[in-house]
Amino acid sequence: MKIKVNGEILEQIDFEKGNGLVPVVVQDETTKDVLMVAYANRDAIDKTIETGYAHYYSRSRNKLWKKGETSGNLQRVKKILLDCDGDTVIYIVEQNGVACHTGRWSCFFRTVATEE
Amino acid sequence: MKIKVNGEILEQIDFEKGNGLVPVVVQDETTKDVLMVAYANRDAIDKTIETGYAHYYSRSRNKLWKKGETSGNLQRVKKILLDCDGDTVIYIVEQNGVACHTGRWSCFFRTVATEE
Numbered sequence: 001m002k003i004k005v006n007g008e009i010l011e012q013i014d015f016e017k018g019n020g021l022v023p024v025v026v027q028d029e030t031t032k033d034v035l036m037v038a039y040a041n042r043d044a045i046d047k048t049i050e051t052g053y054a055h056y057y058s059r060s061r062n063k064l065w066k067k068g069e070t071s072g073n074l075q076r077v078k079k080i081l082l083d084c085d086g087d088t089v090i091y092i093v094e095q096n097g098v099a100c101h102t103g104r105w106s107c108f109f110r111t112v113a114t115e116e
Numbered sequence: 117m118k119i120k121v122n123g124e125i126l127e128q129i130d131f132e133k134g135n136g137l138v139p140v141v142v143q144d145e146t147t148k149d150v151l152m153v154a155y156a157n158r159d160a161i162d163k164t165i166e167t168g169y170a171h172y173y174s175r176s177r178n179k180l181w182k183k184g185e186t187s188g189n190l191q192r193v194k195k196i197l198l199d200c201d202g203d204t205v206i207y208i209v210e211q212n213g214v215a216c217h218t219g220r221w222s223c224f225f226r227t228v229a230t231e232e
Contacts (some may be wrong), residue, residue, distance in 0.1 A: 002232040009228045025141050025150055029117040032148035034141055049229050080228040084216050088153040090224050100200050108206050112125045112196040115177050116118040 003049050003077070005057055010049075013085040015042055023059055025090045026099065029078050035099035036107040038067075040089065054091050073097040119165050120210040121195070126165075130202040131158055137173055141206045142215065145194050151215035154183075156205065164193055170207050189213040 012017040015022060021039040028035055040048070044064055047055040051066075054075035058065045068074035075093040082089050100107040131138060137155040144151055154172040156164070160180055163171040168216035174181045184190035185192075191209040198205050216223040 003229045004232045005229045006191045006227060009226050012226070013228070023139050023153060025153060027150060034143060034150065034206055037139060037141060037199065045228075052231065072182040076231075077229075078231045080230075081224040082228050083153065083223040084218055084220075084225070085223075087191075088149055088223075089228065102200055104200075107199040107201075107204075108197040109200070110125050110128070110198040111122060112129070112161075112198050112205065113119045113170065113193075114196075115194045116120050 003052055005049055009082055010045070012086045013042075013045065013082060013089065017087045019061070024054075024056060025088065026054065026075065027090055027092050028095050029092050029101075030094075033106050034108060035093070035095060035105070045080070045089070047089070048080070052077055054093055064081050068096060071097070071101075073099065075099070121165055126161070128202045129158075129161065129198060129205065132189065133203045135152055137175070139204050140170075140172060141204065142191065143206055143208050144211050144215075145208050146210075149222050150224060151158055151209070151211060151221070161196070161205070164196070165208070168193055168210055184212060187213070187217075189215065191215070 024040050026035045041057040044055040044057045054067045056065045074096045079092040140156045142151045157173040160171040160173045170183045172181045190212045195208040
C-alpha cells in the first residue's frame with residue numbers, strides 16, 4: 001500500500017490548539033456515512049500514513065491505538081483531509097466490518113432530534 | 117419549523133468531558149459531504165432545537181453563535197445524532213450557500229494524503 005503525502009499541508013495541521021491532539025472525523029468512502037470521531041497526535045497521523053491503516057491516540061489509555069488491532073475491524077485509509085483552520089482532519093476509509101464497539105456500523109446510532 | 121426531540125437521548129449528551137462543549141460534525145443532508153466541525157454547549161443545542169437552525173459556541177469569541185447570521189449561509193438542521201459514548205454530535209443540515217468562511221462549500225478542501 002502506498003500513500004502519497006503533501007508535506008506542506010501535513011505541516012499545517014495545528015496540534016497546539018488541542019494540546020497535541022486533533023479530532024478525526026472518520027467517513028466511509030463508499031456510503032459517506034460518518035462512522036466515528038476519535039483523536040490523533042502527530043505520531044498517529046505518521047503511523048497512519050506509513051501503514052495505510054487508521055491510527056489514533058486514545059485519550060483514556062494515553063497511548064497510540066491502531067483501530068481494529070484486536071477486533072479485526074481495520075480501517076484502510078484512502079484519503080486524509082484538513083480543514084480551513086487546520087485543527088480538524090477527516091480520514092476517508094474503507095471500513096472492514098463495523099466501526100462501533102457496540103457492533104453497529106456507525107457510532108452515531110442515537111437520534112437526539114429530527115425535523116418533522 | 118418543528119423539531120421532534122428525544123429528551124432521554126438529549127440528556128445523554130456528555131458535555132463534561134469537553135469542559136461544557138461537544139464537537140459537532142456538520143454533514144450535508146443531500147451530498148453527505150462533511151462541511152465543517154464546530155463546538156456546541158447545551159445552550160447552543162437548545163437554540164438549535166428551538167429554532168431549527170444550527171447554533172454553535174465560539175471558542176475564540178466565547179459566545180453563542182448562529183451560523184450564517186451575518187453571511188446568510190444558514191444551516192437548517194434536519195437531524196441531530198449522538199455517538200455511542202455521548203461526547204460527539206452530528207448535525208445533518210440543509211446548507212444555504214457555502215459552509216466555509218473562505219467561500220468554499222466545505223472547510224475540508226486541503227488534502228494531506230491520498231492512497232495511490
